[in-house]
Amino acid sequence: MEMTTSGQWQKIFWITLGVIFIYCLFVVPHYGITGDEVTQWKYGHWVWDYMKSFGSNKTMEIPKELIGKTYSYNEVFDSPLKYYGGFYDGIAAMLIDIFNPKDEFLVRHYWNMIFGFAGLIFGGLLAKEFAGWRAAFIAVIFMVFTPRFFGEIFNNPKDIPFATGYLAALLCTVKWLKALDTDTLNWKKTIWLGLSIALAISVRVGGILVIAYLGMFYLAEMYRIKGFGTKLFGKSLKHIIVAVVIGWIGSCLFWPYALDNIIGNPIEAVKKMSAYPLAIRSLYDGQLQSIATMIYDDAGKPVSGTFNLPSTYLLNWLGMGMPLFVLITFIGSFFYGYKYTKTNKNSYYLLLIFATIFPVFYIIYKKSVVYDGIRHILFVLPVMSILGALFFDYIIEMFSGKKAVQYAVVGITVILIALPARFMFANHPNEYIYFNELKGGIKGAYGNYETDYYFNSLKEGFNWLKENKLKDFKPTPGHDSILLASNIPDMMNQYVNISGLPIKFIYVRYYQRGESDWDYGIFVSRFLDKEQLQNGYFPGAKPLHIVEADGVPLSTIQANDPERNILKGQEATKANNDTLAMQYFEKAVAYDSKDIEALRNLAITAFQLGDKQKAIDAIGKAYAISSLDISTANYAGMIYLQSGDANKALQVFSKLTEDQPDMAEGWMGLGQAQATLRNYPAAIEDINTALSKDSRFAPQGYMILAGIYQQMGDMQTAQKYANAARQAGGGR
Template identity: 30%
Template sequence: MAKKNRKPSPSPTNFKTYKINYKGQLTVVYPMLSGSDLGQFKKDWQAFKKAWPTTPELLLFNSLGDEAAASEWAKWAEEEGGDVRYLADKVAPSAIFAQAVKLAEGEDLLFADGSQGIALSNLLDWMDNREEALAANTIYLGSRKHAGAKKLEAKDGLLLSQLHNSYIQFWTPLYLQDSQAPFYFMSKALGQQLAQLTVSGQQTDLLLMAQLEGISIQEMPIRWRHAEQRDTGIGRIAQKAFAGLLARPKNKVKYFFLNPWTEASKALAKEPTIYRFLYAVSALLILFIMAGLSFQYGITGDEVLQKTYGDNVLAYFESDGKDRACMNQSNLHYYGGLFDYLAAWCNKHLGWFDTYDTRHLLNALFGFLAILFTARLGKVLSGRWSMALLTLVLLALSPRFFGHSMNNPKDIPFAMGYMMGIYYMIILTKQLPRPSSRAILMSALGLGITFSMRSGGILLIPYLGLFMGSRVVLCPQLRPALTQFKIGQLFRYAAILLSVSGLGYWMGTWYWPYAQEDIMNHPLESLSEMTNFSTGIRMLWGGKHLWSDQLPWYYIPTWLGISSPIVVLLGLPLVPFLFLKNAFRKKRAYYFNLVLFTGVFPVAYAVYKESSLYDGMRHFLFIYPILVLAAAYGWFNLIRMIKPAVVRYVAISGVVGLLALPTAWMFRSHPYQYVYFNEFFGGLEEAYGYYETDYWMTCMRNLSDWLIENEPKIKAGEEVIVATNCAKPVAHYFSDYPNVKVRYVRYHERVKTGYDYLLSYSRFVSHGFLQSETWPPAEVVHLEEVDGVPLGAVSKAPNGNKKGELAQKAFKEKRYAEGIALLEEVLVADPKNESAMLVLSQYYPQVGKMEEMKNVLTRMRNLANDYVNGLGMAGVYYLNAQQPDSARYYFERATTLNYKYSFGYFHLANLALKEEKDVNKALSIWVDFDQYGGQPAQGYQIAVQVAQQAKNRPYELYFRAKALATAGKHVDAYQLLGQAIAVDPNFEPALKAKKMYDDNSRRARDEEEMARKKGAK
């Protein structure tokens, strides 16, 4: 039982003596709110006034709804007189700040609200024994979460306030442990500046604008007690939160577009405020330009497949997993489906635009966000909007990144998630030991987006561990957690890392069907598959056609060097120079180094692992923003180092001039910005025939549109046959014209297909044919060009005939002479038609025309001495001419140019056996034949005989298994593989082939089991 007649505990101000060094005039601003206790405030005011070294002014603002209570306050103020001023007119709480700043006579302001249980004496504690005055450019904010804060009673009253504070932390960049305690001190001059800059006098909006404007906010400890009043109810807090949410956009608009022109903002800023305005205007312009231009870009090479995957992922989720088509689409189930799902959902449920236009619009938005996060990271690293502006412009005016942003559905969303994750992880690291809920949740979201595009996005987890761990080790304020083994602090750090990692990992599986079905094992399986991924694509590199697993270690560095704007390349060497000159502040250099590591490490790791790469810098687009950021940082700091204004302006003009080069090129190359090569390299003209240009066939959109507009038969409904080496995108472009028949044809086999028009692009065309202008083929009626370099062509059938197709029919019916005569007519009409030459070289022996075969092969080699199929046929000619050495020369040259040319290995193996009588060499070549395709399939029968002669039982059984597999007899093939392994348990070819069978069987069983479970549900 509680004791009666218990005397209240005396206030600390009743007995404590303060030593305060203050000679100015203070104005205390006190709003009379519901819950304000006049009796308690009288005691508080008297004690404070007695201890304060000068006479303070008190402004009482009437925000009471109770007239009787207001009357009591007015009466007391009148009795006090002097420096107590009662403002009778009712004032909304949000308007108090502006009026107080205007009416106050003191040079410093203390805003307090006793209804929240925070006594004025807290200011006495802050000033007690303080030698220096409180800084005039700082807001001192009372914090109930400060380590030195003290609660004067056991009752807890912070839960709702903490929830509100977490809400503020999430929806705004305001990072304070307690933004809700209404007790803060600032100079009147600072208050006047803030009053001009904010749209609302709400405390949160004031603090947010102060933080945006670079005003220091220092949280201070307070003594406080819980007070029942109107602001702690959940309804009132929700009302304040909603009002604050509405005020945030207004504050942002004011901060970026209006404040830069005010004297108050100019006085507070560390740099000209015009940079902030230009940053915001530039960002909006880039957003609208990218969104608007996205409708003009073509379908990319992988996009039809990705679109289908998105449709299947959507069907999977909308059928509760019963529709399992997304699990059986090549290896795409190993990729997260976020972007493709989002695009499919928009197309199905909104359907505002063409299917691919919708995808490209979303792609452009992801690209813009990647640019924006990179620019904001520049601001975080430098503290300057000029750095953010420079980063924004450098990345937006990087032609390849801009071009990919329009229609690259894999690499751009991945890059956006990567930059978002790094941006928020750097903020989280800077906020240790208590990062905001916003930093934690947005770091997890960045991780989730990255992981949901590729399993390699999990790399952000060790990055965060590196960021946090290095900060704890290097920061003197955080290091004691390690050196003194403070278990609570270490546990907090571990909890933060695990929270971001776990939440981000989970988010990454939301739109990933394969991961949904086994959230732990399937993503790890995907990561293993992606790590060992070795897609074989043959491409132009330095004038040679190389396979993606043949490329040198410097492939990515070279591509970055030849396809990045000069202004970026020149900015990068400035970074080590400026470090040597100590131009970077130590603390900023630390965070910059962390970010730089995230750009350098993936490239170094890929070089170390000898990863299979292709399509230029596409797979490393995600690190390109980091390189741009580094270049911008180099230019930014160099310009800041330059003291003479004239020299500084010359340097700025130089950067602008360098930026003008890619900008002009982007305008004249639209919509093919992604084929950019810089001026150091010599531009696109120098690259043509030596490096890939429009490898993603985006020119097909404009080629198709041109043909629709310029061939009257199409709109008239007459049949038009269009052949192309890019069938699926072209079929989509002609989908509104069913009279247009689209036929797929390999470019070098085009003579076999009859057509009215051929739409072709240059990928996979031999270097020699590009240099000899064999491509584009004859009777070109339209070219898509950039800088005079053809990217794609519309060609009419020579003389409008379809003799090549008729020749193929004749050959099938063994009317060889008739077919040859037709192809010879094709060559008369089109003397550089290498497709006709190759087919003629294959059929001349059928009629004994060996000299003609030799001549046509010579003509073809004169056009391109690197055309592998032509070299292979030359080998065949010399075999027939009984010249094995010459035959061997051409087959070896062909397999050197294309080490996967199994037709060459077929003949070289036979030559080794028959001419050289070397069984072991022949067996070795048959191994290569098998490894690189195994065509023609009859080669396996000969390989079996060679293995028998070499007395190599494992290979004999293996080759028999492969022969059966090519005939579709997989059960028998599997049994023979088992026998080969029984003979030699370490026999790698059989183990690998058997594993492929086992994996396929396991996947089939897993699919059946999953389908059964889904059906049962």
Template identity: 30%
Template sequence: MVDEARREQQGAGEGATGTRAGRSARGRPSTEPRSSDQRSTGIIYDALSALLFGVLVILILASFRDYGITWDESWHLHYGDHIVAWYASGFENRAALSYHSDYLYGGGFDATAALFRAAAASADGLAPYDVNHLLGACVGVLGILGAWRLGRLLYGPAGAFWSALLLSLTPVYYGHMFNNPKDIPFAAGYVWAMVGIGRVLLALPRVPTRRWVELGFLLGAALCVRVGGILTICYLLLALGLYGIHRAVVSGSLDAAFGVTARLLALAGAASLGAWSLMLVAWPWALLDPLRHPFEALGRMTAYNLHHREMPFGELVIRTTEPPWDYLPRYFLFKLPVLHWALLGAAAAIGLWTLWRALAGRGLLRADIRRPLLWFTLLLATAFPPIYAIVRGSTLYDGLRHFLFLIPLLAVFAASAVVVIARALERRGRVFASLWLVIVCGACVDVGRVMVHLHPHQYVFFNRLVGGLPGAFERYDTDYYGESYKRLFAGLYEHLWTHEREALLTEEFTVTGCIPVEIAREYERQNIRFTRAAGADFFVGYQREGCLRAHAASPVIYAEQRQGATLSLVRDLRPGARGRRSP
């Protein structure tokens, strides 16, 4: 990573805080030699990036078994097996063509995970869900690497490091990495698609062939998880169209601009065709009708209204099919750390100031449009999806889970504020820039401290604006994915081992509760069995469906809590347990 990063510095350049000194204002390579301070700062940031990714790898290897199985994982696990079986059977096994609702999605991650599980099984290695969690975490790190790349395109090594660090310190992203087989792979694909688009835009008008080939692969990485990745193709075509318009205005030659734009759009079409082909390989149902089925799936997902349920929203109880307009804004506001929002606010102010100066001096007409065009495309890719969902009144649930693909871009925007402010302060003296970076680092440490305390339930994080997790308890969805049940079953076992060891060794205990049977089976252990039959010994419940209050007269013998808020609990239903105090 460091060697390739050094090569990119030749085109990107960076100042002492990551500024782009290696190119002139018109985007051409600068003839001025880069100072030793600039080079050393770039090397330091590259070393910090390498250290960060090394730490991430160590954390993943040390903790991926800690994370519980989430509600969607079993569906995705079987869907991946069905896709592999479809190919292995010579297209005779058609289960993948109608399985659950998953057949409406690309199976890029699911099929890959199935292949890894098969390899692990033949080697008598990891359990199936452990394989998925390890692979999912690796894909999450690829998303962080995508943010690193995008930050580097914009602000060199400093932008790369801060983008990766801030995304790593986004609890809702980090927590989902291990056991969200759909939203995290799509988030990784989405940010890499924007990297590919960014590289093309910055290379206009003579884009190397390898960039188009690379772009086709990166667009396909998003499409093979969700057909909604088609938005990235729309962003690309719009950006190229705007480039053509700007070129016509600047050159005064409509014919010349049209010729260049037509060539670029044709190349973009070829890249999109390659992306579409990659999508079809991992999506059997779409492969049956490559033009109609993907758009049919897109329409059905856009109008999705099959998830009918009530959910808490502040002081209200709302329905998933009738979310208020501020559902997404409020969850974004509360689920990102305050640090991120402070930096995003600063980035917005910097962006508006820069835009005002450009418009006041008509700089957009005279200047190289490529970098402003990239910023516009990134803003559009971030703002359009939630605005569309709000205006359309789409079915929404699980907080911002379905919009996790925006988190890497938000981390890049936040990182831009760190770099730009540091650069501005450095002009007044390095001590000011250093003080600013110390403040940011201190805030990062605070976020990291909270994430350690929440482990392995980082995704339930709520920031101080809502009072943290205690302030969100029973007012917003916390452990909506049932992730904490793994720790809950372990807690039940430890309770019985401590207080009823002889019975645990000789008798069978039964558990019932608010959890899918297939997932509960994964948590069964020595003489503890799950059942749906009446007369179970214990009940397990989490926040949804009133499960925390079910069997309220029975004592709680174990509760999985973080920051004083209960995520899930075990109640003792046995005769004689009522009135018994919890240990």
């Protein structure tokens, strides 16, 4: 590899980037609208309307917005959106304003790709500053074949622009520190440094980190070169102040909230975003659980959140979400730094190390709310790849005199790169859901961790449905449009709108899809528990089409039960016709034997009609599909208990309270099962636990306690609880 000169590696570097850019241009349309994108799209229009009116227009109209809502200045200022810089989204809205496309999100995706591609350039040039053009080429290859980075450069409007700003700031900081070391500082380098700082902060306020990095390593470098008290110190201090001022002011230019108070509001944004108030449920380590405990103000508004998941969350995700070749070389890079210990590059190299590990461990220390895998630290992924590339380049150089060893190292690395490369090409455009071989790939992770958390597969599913079922639809009297259901409303609304087809969209939860009238449905796997995913509840017994990655379902396209049996059954139940309702629910189960909703409704109705065995059979099948489904488990426990099988009820409620320790119903059922089995002390403890979780159970709980104490012969305490039950309302 030494036969190739530096100039030749430079050509290879730029040619490689050119090929990548051409590839990116062609594949941009393949990528879908992502989870945050509709919100950011609205915010971008608001920012652009605000900017082009020089702050006088404080409302915005969303073009082609189905709900037709006008967002006022005050509404945006009362939401977390205000804490985001508006550069990326504002420019995207400006481009949309100029080109007026039918598909506004396609314009956003091209803009997103340009940002991501710029990140590849900055990353390569950063590696070049340390080890030349060969290292730059290797760094680009390492970044491209990091699926969780490259797979998001087309449609992640938050994390990719920030990662690019982060890389630009690191590159300019290294170049500025080099100039400081050689006393060749000039205003051109300082201005570029300031602009790179502005780019990082203008997307996400966390970019303020790069100012801290600059200050820290500036002081360290001045100490190393004994520059304090010299002319260089005074000169460099002026430059660094100018760079920070340019960065700060530049970051605020497309940020309406910051323009209101250019010092105070960005600082306020830093405070708020470090404890972002969000409490969604996420699948992690096989458990579907809330990611945060919320803290509310007196008005009931969430103001902050504390991370609930294990402190190893990010490290675990890095360990299974990064390709093996990056993990191995990144770890090796910690032992590579000694190469620079006696050179001026040592401090720059430490900057890269620090810029990688500090954000991760700071988030862990602060218990900041993060979710969706490693998306919130996506900006460190390319830096990890760059450090790995530098180590790999060093190994090649170290064994330059031992060709066999050198070729073996290169060969092994190429094989390791081929592993994620195969996944990326086989599962395009869903590259970002990659899991490495340590986790057994995506098949090993399925059911234990989120896969398509950004809903990218919805577009592929919608396109399949459009081409195979929707495009030839002919309206008829009484059926003038297709009813399309999905559990992801924001994105599906946009696909429907862009298509121009006669479609009416309705939002339904996957586990309640039988309760609504719809023709076709497109559903993603998110918000479902491990057993629902692994036991076939998703993608269902009769999918029309499945969007997959290595055989793992990401989205399912379904046709509704043509007779709408669950819906009819529930209508019959409301009309107090349980006999008719049971007939409908039996038909629903015959149509889809894995539909938990149909099985549960059948069990409840059969029990009400006195057919306990049918109820037990139906709820048993539902429970076998998912013992983690809260409603199914609760009904299973009650049906077993009231059918005389207290031991089975005890097993069900014990597991329910273990899985859902804050659910009062589970503790109440467990207490009743314990009481039936005459385990009175345990029953009393469980009922009291239920009451501590939810005081609304007081009437029922007190009556159960009264009965327990009566059975124990303590009539005085029994009477006390009976009186308390009457005072509490008699029954829930």
